[in-house]
Each structure stands twice: as structure tokens, then as C-alpha cells.
Amino acid sequence: MELLNSLYPVLPQDVNCPTHPVSAMDYMPVEQLRALQLHRLKWTVEYAFERVPLFRKRCDERGVRPEHIKTLADIKLLPFSKKIDLRDEYPMGLRGAPMDEIVRFHCSSGTTGKPICIPNTLGDVAVWQNGAMRCLAMYGIRAGDVLQVSYGYGLFTGGLGLHYGGEGMGCAVLPTGGGNTERQVMLMRDLGVNAIACTPSYFLRIMDEARRQGVDFRRDTKLRHGIFGAEPWTTEMRDTIERETGIVAHDIYGLTEIAGPGVAGDCQHRTGLHIWEDHFYPEIIDPETLEPLPDGEVGELVFTTISRTGTPMIRYRTRDLTRLHTEKCACGRTMRVMDRISARSDDMLIIHGVNVFPGQIEAGLLRVPEVAPHYQIILSSTDTLDLFEIKVEVNADAFSDSVRKMEDLRKRVFDAVKSIIGLSAKIILVEPGSLPRSEGKIKRVIDNRRK
Numbered sequence: 255m256e257l258l259n260s261l262y263p264v265l266p267q268d269v270n271c272p273t274h275p276v277s278a279m280d281y282m283p284v285e286q287l288r289a290l291q292l293h294r295l296k297w298t299v300e301y302a303f304e305r306v307p308l309f310r311k312r313c314d315e316r317g318v319r320p321e322h323i324k325t326l327a328d329i330k331l332l333p334f335s336k337k338i339d340l341r342d343e344y345p346m347g348l349r350g351a352p353m354d355e356i357v358r359f360h361c362s363s364g365t366t367g368k369p370i371c372i373p374n375t376l377g378d379v380a381v382w383q384n385g386a387m388r389c390l391a392m393y394g395i396r397a398g399d400v401l402q403v404s405y406g407y408g409l410f411t412g413g414l415g416l417h418y419g420g421e422g423m424g425c426a427v428l429p430t431g432g433g434n435t436e437r438q439v440m441l442m443r444d445l446g447v448n449a450i451a452c453t454p455s456y457f458l459r460i461m462d463e464a465r466r467q468g469v470d471f472r473r474d475t476k477l478r479h480g481i482f483g484a485e486p487w488t489t490e491m492r493d494t495i496e497r498e499t500g501i502v503a504h505d506i507y508g509l510t511e512i513a514g515p516g517v518a519g520d521c522q523h524r525t526g527l528h529i530w531e532d533h534f535y536p537e538i539i540d541p542e543t544l545e546p547l548p549d550g551e552v553g554e555l556v557f558t559t560i561s562r563t564g565t566p567m568i569r570y571r572t573r574d575l576t577r578l579h580t581e582k583c584a585c586g587r588t589m590r591v592m593d594r595i596s597a598r599s600d601d602m603l604i605i606h607g608v609n610v611f612p613g614q615i616e617a618g619l620l621r622v623p624e625v626a627p628h629y630q631i632i633l634s635s636t637d638t639l640d641l642f643e644i645k646v647e648v649n650a651d652a653f654s655d656s657v658r659k660m661e662d663l664r665k666r667v668f669d670a671v672k673s674i675i676g677l678s679a680k681i682i683l684v685e686p687g688s689l690p691r692s693e694g695k696i697k698r699v700i701d702n703r704r705k
Contacts (some may be wrong), residue, residue, distance in 0.1 A: 274391035276384070276423070279532055280587040287588060291535055292326050294560035299323050299332065302566045305350040308343060309333070309568060329537065329558065330546050334569045337362075340370035340511065349373045351563045360510050361409040369409075372510055375564040379418070385508075385516030385530045386419025392521050392528070393479055393504045395449055397424025400476075402442055404452035404460070405484065406694050407431045411514025412484050416451040416506075419516060425449075432456060432693035435463045442475055449479035451506075451515075454487040454495065455696035458627055461498060462687065471499040481506050483515050485695045486595055488613050490620035494627050505594055511567055512557050518592065523584050526591035533561045536590065537569070538578055541599050549578040554599055555592065573599045603699065605633065605642050610675050612698050615644065618671035624652035624663055628689045635703040643680040644671065650686045 282290070300320040302309045312333035313319065322331055340348060349356070355375045362370040374382075395401065401420040405412030413431055420427040428445060430438050432452070438460055442450065450457065457480055464471065471477055480495065483506040492503045507527050508515035517534050518527040529536050534557050538547045541554040555574045559567045575598065579591040597611040604610070612631060619629055626647040634641045646667060654660055660683055668681045690697075 274396075276387045277391050279530070280388060280392075280528065280589055282532065282588055284588050287532060288326060290532055291560060294532075295326065295329065295535060295558065296320065296323050298558070298560050298562075298566055298568065301563065302350060302568055306348055306566065308339065308347060309335075309566075326535075329535070329569065332558075332569050334544065334556070334571055335567055336571050337370060337511070337573075340372075341368045344368045345371045346373055348565050348567075350566045351375050356564055359409075360411050360514065362510055370511065373564040378513070378562050378564045381533050381561050382415060382513045382516055383418040383422050385513060385533065386415050386506075387422045387516075388530060389504075389506050389516055389519035390419050390423050390425075390481075392519055393449075393481065393502075394522075395420070395423055395425060395479060399423075399425045399448040400428060400446055401425040402428040402430055402438070402445075402447045402450040404430050404432055404438060404450055404456060405515075410694075411508065411510050412451075412453075415508065415514035415516055416481065420451075435459055435693075436467070439464050439467055439469055442477060443469060446476045448476050449481060450477060451481040453484045453692070453695055454482040454491055454503075455485060455692045456694065457482060457495065459691040459693070461495070462691070471501065477501055479504060483507055486597060486601070486613050488617045488620070489594070490617045491627055494620055507595060509572060511565075511570055512559060512572075513562070517557070520594070521583060521585040521587065525583055526579055526593045528583065528587050528589045528591055531589050533559065535560050536578060536592065538576070539571075541573075541575075549580045549590070552577045552593075555595075575599055601699075603631075603633065603701070605640055605677060608675070608677055610677065614674050615671055615679075616698075618674040619644070619646055619667060621670045622663070622667050624649055625667060625683075626686060628691075629698065630689055631699045633699070633701045633703050640703060641680070642677065643682060645682045645684050645689060647686055647689055648683050653685060 303313060303320050316333060318331045356373045357376050358374045360372050403413055403416045405416060407413035417427050417429055428441060478501055480501045480503045482503055495503045505520045505527055506515045507518040512534060518529040520527050537556040538553040539556050540547055547553045555572045555576050557570050574595045576593045576595055583591055597613050602609050602611055615631060619625055620627060626649050628647040630645045632643040664681050664683050671679055
């Protein structure tokens, strides 16, 4: 903590901070921010070089030493890190701090193979909480609000990240975790919940349950904010949630390897997500050549943690596809904005030789108002052909016994999807409530093709 405190600059008195005291860093003058980033980057590289053998080995292979980092642009001299490194070095080969400074572990939610394991110091947890608080302040969450945290608790970072952030803001936190959806709706109504944090797919399940109970969000609850993340979701999905519930759906970004939820979030102008780059230095690279791309070009998001000591991550390849904006946001924050994450490079499907992302399919489906935001993409193959099917639920008021009406609806869904991805899919319309629901991250794609 002493190290973290020593790295904080003294902000000038005229810094514009109209939202909340925790947001003061959001408005730091750019020149001062870049100086802070360089100072922290140099310190982090030296720290990791001394304490993380794999990082030192890769630097040696490149002929790079800490003293070679003289400008922020010199970050390109450093080696990348990837999720496979965390698995190969499992459980703690990338740990930088001694064990007597580690206060918590978080691990990936993967169910196959070795998980990733991230040791955190007290300072790391404080940085994470600070990021979550800054997001909540930006969304308009305040002391006295009731925050329902329906992310999973435990090894997954979601639950504890928003829990600590909410408590830090002075909220009354309702730690429901995932599951028991009937009770979630009851508590939301009875305790006057103002904001809920969960995956967007789980909130769809909560919406289904509220509908079953006859609960109207506008009439029967005080819910005004939804804080959604941990999985890609489209603008069309956000519009659907807001239209049906009357809440404001906020986007929050984070990942276990970097800090959990609170790395970035969107402001009221919705031009993208502000990255708290005083702690998380962003780059965009070409995922094929690995060369840095300038702000404004789409590529793979790479993060370097510049105030983390438990597990310093340098040039970590997230696999998330986005771009960094060049223009200053109208909200006045100087922290750079990245586009919302609607696709990951490792989620890309190659169908009939065409690159397709699930988010593109979702965007097409939600152009048709009669279908629900519940769908499943099924891929299979024969000896010579890929088979591409999409099952999609029809809203209860649109589902019909009329073959003609359903065929007309199927054709409109077919056309909407094809207009975006350029491919023909077999559209299967199914009854409301018939597709699987999720209490965490939803699995939208079933790929049974022959490898």
C-alpha cells in the first residue's frame, strides 16, 4: 500500500470532477497522466524483471532490459504474455510478491484443463476496488443505494469486485450471487433494489422470472440501473433490456488476469468505455502481425498492469477486439475510451469459409421484434459440408399455431441474419422458455463439427 500511495500524483486544484470525489483521477490532465503512466511502467518492468523468472527469460531472449524503457512507445520492446503462460506456470509461476504479501487468490471459471491462478496483494485489491468504485460513480450509483450483486462469488472475480466497489461507495450491498432466480426477484422488490450487477444473459433470466411472477420493473420495483459484463453483449441486447424494463443498462469491463470488473466502464455519453489507464495501460495490436496499431484502428486489446504487485501482467493479450478513440469524450474524462467489446478473436466462427462472430448473429435476430433474446447457434458437418442452424425463441405474444404466420416470421429472421453475416442459416423457431438459461456466462454456440 505504501508503494501504491507513493505513486499517486497530487492533482491540480482546478481539475474538473463533477460526479464524485472518487472520480478525481478520471479528469487528470493528459500530460500528467502520460508522465504517471511512464513512471509506473518503468517501475513495473523493473519489478517484474527482478521477480518473475519467465518475464526475465523472455526479456533476455529479446535483449531487453528495464533501462531500455525510456518512453511509453518503448513498451513495444517488451514480450507479450498470454493465458497459456498462466496455465503453463500454474499455480504461481508468475507471482511477483512474496507469499506473506498475498491476501487473496482468484482463478478462472474454466471447467477444462488447468485454471489460471492470480495471487493478489492488499494493494492489488485496493486498485480493483478503486476501479469498481469509479465505474459505479460514473453510472450515478451513490451512498444509500441498494446494490444487488448477482454475479457469482468465489473464485470468479465478478461478485467480490462489485461487492467491494458497492461497499466502498456506501451502498447497501445485497450479495445474492447467481441462482435461485425466484428469490432474486422477490428480494429486488422487497428491499427496494436500485441497481443490479450480473451478466446480461442472467438478467434476461431474471426478466423471464419477473414476467412469470407478474412483476413490472417500472411499477413494482425501484430498479434503475443494470451493471452488466463478463460476456460480450450487443447494443441491440442493451436496447432490448432497456426497452422492456425501463432501467439504464451500463457496461462494465474486466478480466481475472488484470483486475476483474472495474477496468473500464461507460459514461452517460455511451461512446465506449473509459479505461482507468492510470492502472491499466492499453494497447491495440494487429492480432496477426502483433504490431501496435494507432488509436482509432480496430485490433486486439492488450493490457499492462502498471500498479499491480501480486501478479504483474505485461502486454497481456486479452483476445478482445476493439479500438481506442482519439477524440476526448464530452463528459470531460481524459481516460481513453475503447469501443464496447462485442467480439473476441477466439470466439470467431469460420462457416463456409466466412468469419462470423456470435454478436453479429445476435444483432440480426434482435432486429425482429417478435423474437426473444434467447438463441442457440448449432454447427455440425457432413463429409463435405458445414451445417449451420440457429434456434431462436419466439415471444409469447407472437408464438402462433398458424403455419403461415410462423413461416413469415421465420423468413424475416432468416433475412435479418443473412443481411449482416451474408450467409444462409437454417432458422428454427421454438416456443418461449424452451432454450437453456444461464446463471452465469451463457454458452451460445454448440460446435459439433468434425475437427
